[in-house]
Amino acid sequence: MRAVITGVAGFIGSHLAELLxxxxxxxxxxxxxxxxxxxxDKEANLAGLQHEPGFDLVRxxxxxxDLRRVLAGRPSVFHLAAQPGVRQSFGEGFDRYVHDNVLAxxxxxxxxxxxxxxxxxxxxxxxxxxxxxxxxxNESAPTLPRSPYGVTKxxxxxxxxxxxxxxxxxxxxxxxxxxxxxxxxxMAIRRICExxxxxxxxxxxxxxxxxxxFTYVHDxxxxxxxxxxxxxxxPVLNIGGGEEATMAHVISLIExxxxxxxxxxITAAQAGDVSRTVADTSSARRELGWAPEVxxxxxxxxxxxxxxxxxxxxxxxxxxxxxxxx
Numbered sequence: 001m002r003a004v005i006t007g008v009a010g011f012i013g014s015h016l017a018e019l020l021x022x023x024x025x026x027x028x029x030x031x032x033x034x035x036x037x038x039x040x041d042k043e044a045n046l047a048g049l050q051h052e053p054g055f056d057l058v059r060x061x062x063x064x065x066d067l068r069r070v071l072a073g074r075p076s077v078f079h080l081a082a083q084p085g086v087r088q089s090f091g092e093g094f095d096r097y098v099h100d101n102v103l104a105x106x107x108x109x110x111x112x113x114x115x116x117x118x119x120x121x122x123x124x125x126x127x128x129x130x131x132x133x134x135x136x137x138n139e140s141a142p143t144l145p146r147s148p149y150g151v152t153k154x155x156x157x158x159x160x161x162x163x164x165x166x167x168x169x170x171x172x173x174x175x176x177x178x179x180x181x182x183x184x185x186x187m188a189i190r191r192i193c194e195x196x197x198x199x200x201x202x203x204x205x206x207x208x209x210x211x212x213x214f215t216y217v218h219d220x221x222x223x224x225x226x227x228x229x230x231x232x233x234x235p236v237l238n239i240g241g242g243e244e245a246t247m248a249h250v251i252s253l254i255e256x257x258x259x260x261x262x263x264x265x266i267t268a269a270q271a272g273d274v275s276r277t278v279a280d281t282s283s284a285r286r287e288l289g290w291a292p293e294v295x296x297x298x299x300x301x302x303x304x305x306x307x308x309x310x311x312x313x314x315x316x317x318x319x320x321x322x323x324x325x326x
Contacts, residue, residue, distance in 0.1 A: 002026045004070055007081030009042035011182045015221045021054045028070055032061045037185050045182050062104035067111035076228045079108045079122035086272040089149035101152035109163040119169035121227045126176040126277050128154040136280035139236050147272030171227045176240035176279045180217035181306035193307040196254050201263035205270045208248030213279045215241035216294035226288040233287045240279025243296045
């Protein structure tokens with residue numbers, strides 16, 4: 001089987017590529033290595049795939065490149081590329097979100113339809129719901145995004161509906177707060193882990209009572225693969241970890257796992273933030289035969305281990321270069 005993964009050098013995309021190649025798929029990854037965070041970190045995400053004979057990488061901007069060659073042969077398409085982040089989508093930065101999210105997604109759908117691809121599984125987000133009034137949030141709940149980022153994700157769902165009407169199967173996965181090894185450096189859990197292991201304080205937006213349905217990355221990837229091969233999945237599906245926790249509880253868990261007290265600076269909640277997310281995943285469980293398997297404490301332990309390994313590797317590199325390591 002052959003797959004094309006856009007955003008392959010990202011957090012979820014790199015894990016997906018590794019799992020598919022391990023299962024015998026031939027994978028073509030596409031990534032533009034945009035500077036939302038360090039391109040070097042994205043290169044590192046692909047380190048385990050560098051010598052995989054079943055993997056090849058295309059460095060390209062989806063909004064401008066000719067996609068006909070990479071979609072030849074009608075592969076399964078996993079469209080994960082996007083400009084992420086709620087806060088930076090406000091103001092002048094919105095241009096980038098329109099380019100990387102809306103325009104790029106339309107071009108992927110258009111090219112997949114033209115190439116005769118059967119299905120595109122694409123990344124949506126719990127951000128499309130906004131501030132929900134009923135919990136858990138199911139797929140038929142109102143979508144009232146509170147950020148320009150959320151608007152672009154909801155727009156992608158509308159675009160998917162257009163191309164679905166033309167004969168292209170599309171499945172949008174509304175991921176709920178995915179975390180784990182390789183998580184983006186701007187994400188809360190990654191920042192808490194870095195602070196706890198680096199001996200620095202953590203800046204908390206809000207008073208710690210905001211809660212999220214946290215989803216471990218391997219559970220998100222498992223659902224993504226199942227969405228590609230399921231018989232007749234719904235156009236959009238919630239993918240959540242099934243373990244809601246407040247930010248205060250996450251901080252407490254990480255303190256317990258590291259044995260370190262984490263100084264916390266409380267600041268105002270940010271534009272676009274919501275107070276609570278809880279996914280109703282009954283549709284994904286029923287239609288994909290999927291269920292999350294990794295609990296929050298186990299997932300946090302894995303991310304802490306990954307961050308600690310990165311710190312040790314960086315310290316070793318500095319020592320080898322002759323620079324003083326504090």
